[in-house]
Amino acid sequence: MSGQKNNLREKFLIIYPNLPLNARKETILVLEGQPITWEVAYFEIRNDTPASKKILEKLQELKLL
Numbered sequence: 001m002s003g004q005k006n007n008l009r010e011k012f013l014i015i016y017p018n019l020p021l022n023a024r025k026e027t028i029l030v031l032e033g034q035p036i037t038w039e040v041a042y043f044e045i046r047n048d049t050p051a052s053k054k055i056l057e058k059l060q061e062l063k064l065l
Contacts, residue, residue, distance in 0.1 A: 011065045
């Protein structure tokens with residue numbers, strides 16, 4: 001895992017538990033035509049799936065991380 005991805009992952013894992021429960025169901029970005037909620041992003045990032053890198057990069061672009 002690259003240093004930048006690891007740093008973004010750590011930021012995400014700090015932010016996520018502090019989100020209100022209702023906010024976790026909101027769509028935060030669209031990746032390859034699919035809506036990504038905070039919950040989906042958490043699952044992908046926590047499990048270090050191939051999509052997690054793209055999600056972290058998009059969240060950074062959107063200034064959510």
